[in-house]
Amino acid sequence: MENLQEVGRRAVEHAKKLAADEAEIYICMEKQTSVKFVGGIFASRGGAVKGIKGSLARIGERWIKKKGLPIISSGTKAGVGIRAVVNKAVGFSSVSSIEEKRVLEAVEEAVNIAKIRPPDPNWKTLPEFEKLSGQGGIFDDRISNIDVEEMLGLCVDGCVCGADFDKRITNALSMVSASAISFGVVNTRDVEAFDRGTVFSAIMSFKAKSGSDEVSAADFVYSRTFIKEMRPIAINGAKAAVECLGRKALPEKYVGPVVFENMSWSELFLTIFTYGISTLNVQENRSIYKGKTGQQVSSESVSVVDDGTLPEGIGTAKIDDEGVPRQKTSVIEKGVLGGFLSDNYSAKRENGKNTGNASRQRAFGSVAYANQPIIRPSNLILKSGKGDLDNLVHELKEGVLVKGSLVGSGHSNTVTGDFSVTAGTAFKIENGAVAYPLKPCTVAGNFYESLKAVLAIGSDSKNFGNIICPSVIVDKVVVST
Amino acid sequence: MDSQIEDLMNKAVNHALQIGAVFAEVRGEDTIRGNIEAVDNEIRTVSVVRNIGIGVRVFHGKGNGFSFSNVLDEENVFRAVDLAMKIAKASTKRTLVNFKLAAVKTVEEKKTTSVNKHPREVSIDEKKDLCLRQCQTATAANKQIANATSMFGEYHGKICYTNSEGTKVSYEPLLIGLRIACVAKKSNVIVDASNDHGGSVGLDAFEDASHTPEKIAEDAAKWALEKLKAKPAPAGKFDALIDPKLAGVLAHESFGHLSEADFVVTGDSPLTGKIDQKLGTDIVTIIDEGLPEEGGYKIHFDDEGVPCDRVEILKNGVLTHYLHSRVTAKAMKMKPTGNARSQDYSFEPIVRMRNTFFDAGKWKPEEAISELKNGIYAINTAGGQVDDTGTFLFKAIRGYLVENGELKHPLRDVALTGNILELLKNVDAVCNDLKIFSQPFGGCGKIDQRAMVGLGGPHIRVKGVLFGGTG
Numbered sequence: 001m002e003n004l005q006e007v008g009r010r011a012v013e014h015a016k017k018l019a020a021d022e023a024e025i026y027i028c029m030e031k032q033t034s035v036k037f038v039g040g041i042f043a044s045r046g047g048a049v050k051g052i053k054g055s056l057a058r059i060g061e062r063w064i065k066k067k068g069l070p071i072i073s074s075g076t077k078a079g080v081g082i083r084a085v086v087n088k089a090v091g092f093s094s095v096s097s098i099e100e101k102r103v104l105e106a107v108e109e110a111v112n113i114a115k116i117r118p119p120d121p122n123w124k125t126l127p128e129f130e131k132l133s134g135q136g137g138i139f140d141d142r143i144s145n146i147d148v149e150e151m152l153g154l155c156v157d158g159c160v161c162g163a164d165f166d167k168r169i170t171n172a173l174s175m176v177s178a179s180a181i182s183f184g185v186v187n188t189r190d191v192e193a194f195d196r197g198t199v200f201s202a203i204m205s206f207k208a209k210s211g212s213d214e215v216s217a218a219d220f221v222y223s224r225t226f227i228k229e230m231r232p233i234a235i236n237g238a239k240a241a242v243e244c245l246g247r248k249a250l251p252e253k254y255v256g257p258v259v260f261e262n263m264s265w266s267e268l269f270l271t272i273f274t275y276g277i278s279t280l281n282v283q284e285n286r287s288i289y290k291g292k293t294g295q296q297v298s299s300e301s302v303s304v305v306d307d308g309t310l311p312e313g314i315g316t317a318k319i320d321d322e323g324v325p326r327q328k329t330s331v332i333e334k335g336v337l338g339g340f341l342s343d344n345y346s347a348k349r350e351n352g353k354n355t356g357n358a359s360r361q362r363a364f365g366s367v368a369y370a371n372q373p374i375i376r377p378s379n380l381i382l383k384s385g386k387g388d389l390d391n392l393v394h395e396l397k398e399g400v401l402v403k404g405s406l407v408g409s410g411h412s413n414t415v416t417g418d419f420s421v422t423a424g425t426a427f428k429i430e431n432g433a434v435a436y437p438l439k440p441c442t443v444a445g446n447f448y449e450s451l452k453a454v455l456a457i458g459s460d461s462k463n464f465g466n467i468i469c470p471s472v473i474v475d476k477v478v479v480s481t
Numbered sequence: 482m483d484s485q486i487e488d489l490m491n492k493a494v495n496h497a498l499q500i501g502a503v504f505a506e507v508r509g510e511d512t513i514r515g516n517i518e519a520v521d522n523e524i525r526t527v528s529v530v531r532n533i534g535i536g537v538r539v540f541h542g543k544g545n546g547f548s549f550s551n552v553l554d555e556e557n558v559f560r561a562v563d564l565a566m567k568i569a570k571a572s573t574k575r576t577l578v579n580f581k582l583a584a585v586k587t588v589e590e591k592k593t594t595s596v597n598k599h600p601r602e603v604s605i606d607e608k609k610d611l612c613l614r615q616c617q618t619a620t621a622a623n624k625q626i627a628n629a630t631s632m633f634g635e636y637h638g639k640i641c642y643t644n645s646e647g648t649k650v651s652y653e654p655l656l657i658g659l660r661i662a663c664v665a666k667k668s669n670v671i672v673d674a675s676n677d678h679g680g681s682v683g684l685d686a687f688e689d690a691s692h693t694p695e696k697i698a699e700d701a702a703k704w705a706l707e708k709l710k711a712k713p714a715p716a717g718k719f720d721a722l723i724d725p726k727l728a729g730v731l732a733h734e735s736f737g738h739l740s741e742a743d744f745v746v747t748g749d750s751p752l753t754g755k756i757d758q759k760l761g762t763d764i765v766t767i768i769d770e771g772l773p774e775e776g777g778y779k780i781h782f783d784d785e786g787v788p789c790d791r792v793e794i795l796k797n798g799v800l801t802h803y804l805h806s807r808v809t810a811k812a813m814k815m816k817p818t819g820n821a822r823s824q825d826y827s828f829e830p831i832v833r834m835r836n837t838f839f840d841a842g843k844w845k846p847e848e849a850i851s852e853l854k855n856g857i858y859a860i861n862t863a864g865g866q867v868d869d870t871g872t873f874l875f876k877a878i879r880g881y882l883v884e885n886g887e888l889k890h891p892l893r894d895v896a897l898t899g900n901i902l903e904l905l906k907n908v909d910a911v912c913n914d915l916k917i918f919s920q921p922f923g924g925c926g927k928i929d930q931r932a933m934v935g936l937g938g939p940h941i942r943v944k945g946v947l948f949g950g951t952g
Contacts, residue, residue, distance in 0.1 A: 078551060
């Protein structure tokens with residue numbers, strides 16, 4: 001870490017020498033190991049299959065051999081992202097290196113880019129120094145020192161538990177990853193803040209087959225500390241696939257209350273809602289919530305906070321990715337719209353409060369240092385209510401229960417809130433109980449209208465990374481098979 | 482890329498052999514990704530990201546191991562080789578599959594890319610102006626255009642590959658794109674529309690009258706305004722006319738992924754064991770190709786150093802090929818197709834597509850639509866998703882209700898769902914207007930890797946497609 005600080009200081013000094021008005025360096029080093037394991041022989045239960053399995057598998061042979069297809073990657077990445085400001089114009093440059101020569105080259109590139117840009121009238125300054133509270137720094141040595149062989153063992157355990165759960169399970173896939181990151185921000189306004197953290201995640205995914213029906217389902221866990229026991233996750237994933245076998249079509253298009261399991265709801269919530277509560281999107285007319293602060297925008301049962309100080313939260317840290325303290329922001333309180341999430345740029349643009357939600361995206365293998373900060377939730381929490389999933393189902397005389405991951409939630413219209421997704425694991429509800437599983441169905445509605453039509457919120461809150469949410473019942477949803 | 486990196490790559494291969502690897506390969510990368518974004522006539526972002534590093538893969542026992550480093554000195558690179566070896570050994574104990582590589586001819590070749598107005602030779606000022614010209618055109622089109630975001634993206638540099646068999650190849654990838662997204666607003670209705678153009682071309686592509694920044698923006702604005710008047714798409718089964726972009730997404734997302742041999746060897750793909758089976762109507766042919774003449778993203782070699790061939794996945798409705806890496810080809814006793822690709826140096830190569838498209842047919846687009854009695858014309862998409870059983874959802878960006886061969890009125894939020902294997906059996910017209918598209922924004926995601934790809938097709942017509950909607 002001291003080394004990173006030193007690189008940061010030199011970069012900032014270099015930018016000053018090049019006559020930048022302001023400069024910021026985000027620097028990070030991340031050790032990442034990911035282990036994936038595709039379960040093997042038991043897949044032949046479904047019959048003769050050509051290819052690898054066919055040549056190796058004998059029908060009926062137990063897959064207890066604990067062998068399959070391991071795919072492992074491990075390494076360390078270090079790099080910097082630099083913002084240089086010249087005459088209110090920001091230049092960004094990044095390099096996948098912390099070697100001084102390349103870092104200083106990147107600083108020069110950022111300054112050159114800034115110089116050719118026209119001033120941005122909305123640019124004020126980089127963040128100022130703020131005293132940090134002690135929160136953050138969730139670092140588990142068991143994650144940072146984990147051995148690839150041990151992780152492979154966890155994956156195999158998961159596949160075995162799921163495959164043994166039911167003989168209709170034909171395929172298994174598990175993925176375990178561990179990441180330990182040290183990161184920080186140094187800028188010309190005296191910010192010099194560093195933090196470190198670990199994240200562990202596991203996904204157990206299964207396919208079940210019966211007759212001509214094939215169902216895929218998964219369960220997963222995100223954690224700041226090491227998790228040794230894969231069994232509960234594997235059993236949940238396998239159970240979700242098996243219980244949906246024998247899917248039937250809906251007799252006709254259904255319009256009415258739908259129970260969304262926490263996982264299904266979290267996907268729509270994260271994709272659409274986070275777009276609407278971004279200060280930048282409000283300022284630039286892309287949010288439906290513009291001008292609605294203080295108004296009732298949802299059912300009274302809905303309360304949402306973003307809490308970057310939540311103990312053990314995936315998005316918890318001392319600082320956001322601009323070096324500003326993470327904090328807690330109320331977004332919706334009992335249905336009334338409160339505050340939006342902001343970063344330095346959007347907060348200063350209209351002299352608002354900086355909520356510490358600057359985030360450099362790391363999705364899809366992209367590294368944090370190669371991305372400029374954007375506004376994202378830290379830990380977005382939909383406050384839980386009463387009753388587990390069964391209790392919610394019990395509340396409906398007629399309805400549909402949507403479970404698991406949805407196909408297409410990422411393609412929802414984030415501006416209007418319209419969504420139309422496919423649910424592979426859904427059930428018809430009749431007389432307060434699950435009646436039968438449904439063929440893959442289209443579930444359509446408008447997210448913002450759905451928030452107003454929330455009938456009940458469950459108590460089964462689960463952590464989905466940057467979002468924590470329970471299952472919900474939403475009225476006026478359209479379902480067709 | 483400096484010769485120091487190529488030197489390190491050779492040393493890494495030798496080190497791997499010294500510590501007992503049966504096979505070793507090293508990829509070196511020095512690439513640049515540039516991005517410019519303008520919002521409402523104002524340049525919002527200019528960024529340049531340089532990605533330098535090496536990735537190492539070794540084979541040992543029954544397993545293999547992958548690691549990487551972007552600290553480019555002998556100590557760190559050799560440490561990555563050692564870690565890869567450790568992974569190969571751990572993997573050997575658990576693998577059901579004997580990881581071997583299909584034999585290929587060794588290749589020594591350096592491919593360069595030369596185009597007019599290569600992005601590295603064009604000033605940022607000129608690129609920035611492309612974005613501003615787009616924004617100005619869109620916002621000037623109508624007061625109802627509330628927001629216009631324009632992006633220019635570029636990706637280029639050099640990728641080198643060397644292995645212990647003696648293959649040494651390099652090429653210079655190139656991909657540029659210009660994109661605009663408009664939001665239109667009228668009282669409480671907010672809609673959006675977008676348009677783009679790109680490929681492995683120089684910036685002179687935007688001087689062509691059909692792809693000037695003004696033309697791209699004008700169309701996007703027109704479509705956004707049209708959508709203000711659009712009615713919600715009806716739900717239910719309709720015959721569908723699908724435009725070349727949406728056809729490309731269908732070819733890539735719903736069918737192409739299922740033909741990736743890593744899903745096939747494990748039995749996860751519904752195409753497992755279906756070679757030589759008739760899956761679609763006679764007129765359906767789906768291709769995956771590294772260097773298609775019609776455009777897209779040109780790739781000379783994959784990340785196992787194998788030349789990128791043209792693969793006919795589906796020919797006249799019959800499944801003829803899977804897409805292979807050297808590993809999957811060996812396991813299935815088939816020929817490698819040059820489909821092993823990785824996001825960058827820090828990722829292991831996995832089976833990926835290059836440019837995937839429906840091949841051209843004989844129908845004229847006007848004929849295909851004039852014979853559509855009662856249906857939906859679905860155009861373009863912001864992307865698509867498919868699960869491993871072939872179930873898909875695609876959301877068309879635009880659409881029209883068609884009655885008796887005529888476009889009746891525009892539709893909004895047109896979502897198509899179904900299973901690709903059913904859909905292919907219902908294609909009843911394939912047109913002759915093949916186009917292949919590619920742009921550097923986003924790309925295709927698989928597992929945890931993004932890859933730049935091209936996709937396309939001609940207009941195709943499909944019977945009985947399920948549309949979901951709120952109407």
